Amino acid sequence: MRLSRRVLLTAAPGLCLALIATGCGGGGAGGGSASSADRSAEIEAALEEGGKLTVWTWSTKFDDAVAAFEEEYPGVDVEIVNAGQSADQYTALQNAISSGENIPDVAMIEYFALPELALSEQLVSIDEWGLGGLEDRFTPSSWRQMTYGDATYGLPNNTGPLIMLYNTRVFEEAGVEEPPATWEEYAAAAEKIKKEMPDSRIASIDPGDAGGLDSLIWQGGGRPFQHEGESVTVDFTGEDTQKVNDYWSDLVSRDLVAAEPGWTDEWWRSLGDGSLATWTTGAWALGNISSTLTDNAGDFRVAPAPVWDADDPQNAENGGSGFSVVEGSDDTALAMGFLKWFSLNEASVDAQLDAGSFPAQSAPLEDPEWLSKEFEYFGGQQANKVLAEASGQVSEGWQYLPYQVYANSVFGDSVGSAISGGGSVQGGAEKWGEQLRSYGEDQGFDVR
Structure with a gap:
């Protein structure tokens, strides 16, 4: 796995003005549809074909999960980029989309920021790719927080x-x-x-x-x-x-x-x-x-x-975030395939739990082994x-x-x-x- 720790320094206070300029004032939920089209064949084909993906996250808890993904799909090269934490990343995301350069395929989005980014049409609705039916795999609160209007803009990852x-x-x-x-x-x-x-x-x-x-x-x-x-x-x-x-x-x-x-x-x-x-x-x-x-x-x-x-x-x-596919991704189908695997594959979830993440996924919360773990x-x-x-x-x-x-x-x-x-x-x-x-x-x- 190739890790890049670039830091893009941008100013956070002006973020909302820039976001609103790109999408506010139009409709209710921004870009995205609540349709549940089955595009699983496209996703599987993209995973088999391979390619390159860029994932933005400031957390260090996902390296092993990404490595597990690359082991299963050796044709996919995933670059992890630290583009700044929280508001700094969202400003960098806006700048990338505005310029049309260095747009990530997938980004970690805190729940409080998702409505703003969805409204300004920076995130791709997963409903368009048939992933909206995964709701029962996550806690109700985390799923609600990945939803804006009548569409869902990514999959939950961790909660607080x-x-x-x-x-x-x-x-x-x-x-x-x-x-x-x-x-x-x-x-x-x-x-x-x-x-x-x-x-x-x-x-x-x-x-x-x-x-x-x-x-x-x-x-x-x-x-x-x-x-x-x-x-x-x-x-x-x-x-x-x-x-x-x-x-x-x-x-x-x-x-x-x-x-x-x-x-x-x-x-x-x-x-x-x-x-x-x-x-x-x-x-x-x-x-x-x-x-x-x-x-x-x-x-x-x-x-x-x-x-x-x-x-x-x-x-x-208090806190928590999910991962979303970014509008302008060079390979949306491949990004959706990564998103689904990264969010639900057992090897990925286990790696994230071992790194200290608290899951938005429902399965670990019902696992007797996880529940009985003793913390020294x-x-x-x-x-x-x-x-x-x-x-x-x-x-x-x-x-x-x-x-x-x-x-x-x-x-x-x-x-x-x-x-x-x-x-x-x-x-x-x-x-x-x-x-x-x-x-x-x-x-x-x-x-x-």
């Missing part, structure tokens, strides 16, 4: 159902006997940790992470973003949305949680030394924490994320059982904006400043909403 990682040493020292099962219990645990360990807090809330707050609102029943065709609703005044925002405002105002950016060296040190006792995040994080905080082996355990109603646990997702880092815990249960409780109805990449880029201007300043998260969210409504109107959406 909310879970909570907690430091058993901190809990024991603070007298927190069990991981909090509800957000009410979580607040009580936060009070106890601050009282018994004045230099520690139960968690931090990242003032720059729109996805973190989105996940908490989703889990709490809020649905601030809705869209159908060119009609968009942005509303942070719903009862469940306000409930979540007011909860975190209260914790911030009482100094029970820290307002600290995530993923910095300081943040990792805080998790490692017990200054932060928990991390509520996506299921993908197990590999991140075990590979980063190597000296903390045995300290952490995995628990379900706290819920609002213990009798009716509803969950959400987490004290021998069979953590996959917690993750699978969390995945099964993800609630329906969440949508991202068809300009979510832009929305995330300006989150810190309103909500982030409220968090950092100890102000009202709800007030910040409403200011964010005003900005997003104004932006959507400027792009030609019918915004309410």
Whole structure:
């Protein structure tokens, strides 16, 4: 396998303007049809004939899966390219399509970005190639998030159902006997940790992470973003949305949680030394924490994320992505063949699981061997059982904006400043909403 790690440096903030210019203002779901034509013969012929494919991903978890594909199809040469992470890649993708040069065949797309890219006709609908019938092979939530309008634009790959990682040493020292099962219990645990360990807090809330707050609102029943065709609703005044925002405002105002950016060296040190006792995040994080905080082996355990109603646990997702065939691919049939094999072949899925990916595929979540795997880092815990249960409780109805990449880029201007300043998260969210409504109107959406 030939690996290329090119980095294309582009600016993210202007992405939505460029995307909208290529496709917005036309129809509902952009290019693509919900037809379920059977083009399997074309796909098989392309795989047999062989050729070259370029796959864009910033993750290093897929090298072995791609190698397994090339072993089965030696006539296909797959080049893996790192074109930048997240928004940087999407900007590079737009630039490539606009120029007609260096267009990848397949690209990793985060769920929050898919509506924007599908609307601007940058992705090919899998329904046109007969892959729409694979829905039951994936978790319901992940499949929904690869769909925009009446078409599906790729296959899910990984998901991030909310879970909570907690430091058993901190809990024991603070007298927190069990991981909090509800957000009410979580607040009580936060009070106890601050009282018994004045230099520690139960968690931090990242003032720059729109996805973190989105996940908490989703889990709490809020649905601030809705869209159908060119009609968009942005509303942070719903009862469940306000409930979540007011909860975190209260914790911030009482100094029970820290307002600290995530993923910095300081943040990792805080998790490692017990200054932060928990991390509520996506299921993908197990590999991140075990590979980063190597000296903390045995300290952490995995628990379900706290819920609002213990009798009716509803969950959400944080992060996750799929792979899509890009409009302008030199060989769409071959790209579709790779996409299907890479997403569902047992050798490919096993390689991805071994690399630490949390699956969007349904089969592993029901596999007794995978479920019973013991994680030495987490004290021998069979953590996959917690993750699978969390995945099964993800609630329906969440949508991202068809300009979510832009929305995330300006989150810190309103909500982030409220968090950092100890102000009202709800007030910040409403200011964010005003900005997003104004932006959507400027792009030609019918915004309410």
